[in-house]
Amino acid sequence: MMKAEATPQVSPLLLRTDPQTGITYHRRGEHWMPNMTAGMEKPEIGKWGRMWIQFMRENHNALYNRHLMQGDLYTLAMQIQTEAEEQILIETEAIRKSRAKEKNGTFLSQVQKEEMASLLAEEETVRNLVYQVR
Numbered sequence: 001m002m003k004a005e006a007t008p009q010v011s012p013l014l015l016r017t018d019p020q021t022g023i024t025y026h027r028r029g030e031h032w033m034p035n036m037t038a039g040m041e042k043p044e045i046g047k048w049g050r051m052w053i054q055f056m057r058e059n060h061n062a063l064y065n066r067h068l069m070q071g072d073l074y075t076l077a078m079q080i081q082t083e084a085e086e087q088i089l090i091e092t093e094a095i096r097k098s099r100a101k102e103k104n105g106t107f108l109s110q111v112q113k114e115e116m117a118s119l120l121a122e123e124e125t126v127r128n129l130v131y132q133v134r
Contacts, residue, residue, distance in 0.1 A: 056073075084130065
């Protein structure tokens with residue numbers, strides 16, 4: 001028979017706050033450790049933003065490091081992600097409209113045409129947005 005483990009509660013005696021700095025500390029063994037987290041957590045970035053970050057890291061390392069140190073790398077990646085999603089929708093719709101007259105064919109050929117429109121729009125997005133230095 002297994003016993004359920006209780007979650008440990010932090011005693012108020014194990015927490016302290018420095019009145020001058022306002023930093024709180026917790027006790028770990030004999031030492032007081034500051035309760036600190038990294039300044040900025042990474043936001044959720046989609047496929048296109050991640051591709052741009054990888055492109056910058058591999059091809060423009062100095063600029064990548066500058067953006068990283070200034071703290072705007074992930075903001076730019078999110079901006080590229082948003083722009084890429086919008087561009088893909090616009091270009092896919094434009095390709096569909098240009099091929100709307102070609103309605104003859106089987107269901108499978110129509111699905112293939114839809115897939116081709118999406119692939120063409122994604123290729124254009126990679127070329128125009130992702131592989132651009134900012």
